[in-house]
Amino acid sequence: MPTHRTIIGQHDADRLIELLQVRLSALNDLHLTLKHVHWNVVGPNFIGVHQMIDPQVETVRGFADVLAERIAALGGAPSGTPSAIERDRTWDDYSLGRDTVDAHLAALDVVYDGVIASHRAAIDTAGKIDPVSEDILIGQTGDLEQFQWFMRAHLEDPRGRVPHASESTEEGAAAAVR
Template identity: 90%
Template sequence: MPTHRTLIEQHDVEHLVELLQVRLSALNDLHLTLKHVHWNVVGPTFIGVHQMIDPQVETVRGFADVLAERIATLGGAPAGTPSVIERDRTWDDYSLGRDTVDAHLAALDIVYDGVIASHRAAIDQAGKIDPVSEDILIGQTGDLEQFQWFVRAHLEDPQGRIAR
């Protein structure tokens, strides 16, 4: 990796770039999964979910762009190719095709669980190296948690339980 002028030690920069690259891959995967849900959800409440998902797609795509630019700012080379997304994936690929609102939202809830948990773990690591990257991840995590709340609101009963 070429050196870049930062006040962060080079070995820490390299670790941070690797950490952010994995988050970038997860966000690229998430925005593609969200669009897949948007295209394939069916049922009586289809339109509400269809319209709820598109802003999430655009926001998550923006998050990916922010992380890619942070990687470049640190002197790294952000990678957004399908092979890199698959290389960095530590979860099962989204398995639903055309299916009901409840089926997609239950599966998407699980996806959000994983993305949010791994973003939180990255916050902890980034915070030891770079408060700027940590701040970016914190802001993104807050929005991801809100998106999951939107998804869960469709699935919960009045007591907050989700049948799985």
């Protein structure tokens, strides 16, 4: 990696660059997944969900841009290519095609669980090294949690229960609401 003078030191900058690159790949994957859902969601409430997803796509794209710029500021070279997503992926590719509103929202709930958990883990690591990177991740996580709440609200009963709560896979979550 190229060296870059940072206040936090090169070793810590390199650790952050690696951490942020994985989050960048996850966000790039998430905005592509959200757009995929936008194109493939059908059924009652289609238009509301279709219109809810596009602002999430744009916001998550913006998050990716912020992380890429932070990587560059730390002296790294952010990678936004499909091969970077594949290289950094520790999650399964989104598995639903054309499907109902409820199926996609339940599957996306599982996706958001994973992205948010990984962002929170990154917050813990970044917090030990750099409050600026930590702050970026905290802000993004708050917005991601709000987006997840938007999706879950479509599926919840008045007591806050969702039919797919015990499912840990997209397919399982989708099947639980069909």
